[in-house]
Amino acid sequence: MEKIVWQDEFDYTGLPDSTKWSYDVGAHGWGNNELQLYTKADSMNVQVKDGFLHITARYDSSNHPSFTSARLTSKKKGDWKYGKIEVRAKLPTGRGIWPAIWMLPTDWVYGGWPHSGEIDIMEYVGFEKDSLFGTVHTGAYNHVMQTHKGEDIYLPNVADTFRVYQLKWSEKMIQIGVDNHYFFEFANEHDGSAAWPFDQAFHLLLNVAVGGNWGGKHGVDTSIFPQTLVIDYVRIYQ
Numbered sequence: 001m002e003k004i005v006w007q008d009e010f011d012y013t014g015l016p017d018s019t020k021w022s023y024d025v026g027a028h029g030w031g032n033n034e035l036q037l038y039t040k041a042d043s044m045n046v047q048v049k050d051g052f053l054h055i056t057a058r059y060d061s062s063n064h065p066s067f068t069s070a071r072l073t074s075k076k077k078g079d080w081k082y083g084k085i086e087v088r089a090k091l092p093t094g095r096g097i098w099p100a101i102w103m104l105p106t107d108w109v110y111g112g113w114p115h116s117g118e119i120d121i122m123e124y125v126g127f128e129k130d131s132l133f134g135t136v137h138t139g140a141y142n143h144v145m146q147t148h149k150g151e152d153i154y155l156p157n158v159a160d161t162f163r164v165y166q167l168k169w170s171e172k173m174i175q176i177g178v179d180n181h182y183f184f185e186f187a188n189e190h191d192g193s194a195a196w197p198f199d200q201a202f203h204l205l206l207n208v209a210v211g212g213n214w215g216g217k218h219g220v221d222t223s224i225f226p227q228t229l230v231i232d233y234v235r236i237y238q
Contacts, residue, residue: 002083002237003238004235004237005083005237005238006078007236008020008233009051010051010052010053010232010233013048014043014047014048015041015046015048016046016048020074020078021073022073022074023038023040023071023073024071024072024073024205025038027065029212032215033211034098034209034210034212034215035065035066035067035210035212035216035220036067036068036208036210037065037067037068038068038069038070038207039068039069042068042070044056044068045057045058045069046070046072052230053206053231054228054230054231055069055099055206055208055228055231056069056070056226056228056229057069057092057208057210057225057227057228058225058226059222059226061222066222067211069207069208069210071205071206071207072205073203073204073205074205075106076106078203078204079202079203080202080236081200081201082169082170082171083169083237083238084166084167084168084236084237084238085103085166085167085204085234085235085237086235087165087231087235088162088163088165088233089101089122089163089165089229090159090161090162090163090229091124091159092126092159092208093126093129093159094224094225095218096218096222097124097126097208097224098123098125098208098209098210098212098214098215098216099122099123099207099209099229100207100208100209101121101165101204101205101206102118102119102204102205103118103119103120103121103202103203104118104202104203105117105202106200106201109193109197110197113137114137114139114144115193115194115197116193116197117136117137117138117198117200118136118137119136119167120133120134120135120137120150120176121176122134125214130156130157131152131155132153132155132178133151134183134184135184136149136150136198138193139193139194139195140194151176151184153178153181155178162230164178164179165177165178166179166180168182171188173186173187206231207229208227
């Protein structure tokens with residue numbers, strides 16, 4: 001019987017709970033030529049209010065960089081091997097926006113990216129407003145080599161409403177879904193860590209990127225900002 005082993009219901013006010021969340025900070029492109037500066041504990045970019053976590057990307061042409069946002073991580077505060085993850089969220093939208101709900105390995109046992117793996121539970125790019133993407137990256141399967149494994153799902157105006165983004169992860173299989181419809185499966189081929197590094201602890205990341213190799217493929221519409229990823233809850237079951 002699955003039970004909740006970790007959760008944040010965001011039933012408080014202020015900055016995110018520091019016993020559960022830390023920040024990735026900086027403006028170096030994050031491996032994808034992204035445009036934003038990720039700030040630390042700045043209420044302009046991240047705050048909890050009215051029962052929701054708000055991660056907000058902002059634009060100010062007088063600043064350098066012009067875009068600021070936030071990237072929350074549960075590393076060393078919420079780390080799991082296997083289980084089910086559910087994040088109920090409403091996505092930001094508009095050309096140039098690139099929110100994600102995803103996971104990285106906590107200890108990088110099999111080496112640097114992509115060898116220790118990445119699980120993208122939800123990616124969305126604003127220029128494709130009717131599509132969601134679920135993807136895994138490993139040493140054998142990654143976007144640099146164009147061998148990454150994933151699927152997209154057509155959901156008209158997906159950002160218009162709250163949806164539950166989901167991961168089921170066991171020693172045999174990774175399944176990624178939305179609102180209990182699992183549209184991507186990745187099986188353990190039992191062929192070593194290059195194909196399946198997902199036998200180690202991973203942690204959760206929540207962020208809103210701007211621009212980048214994918215998110216900025218068709219440029220950035222600066223008139224859309226601010227744009228906010230609104231999260232109702234994060235629940236981990238095992």
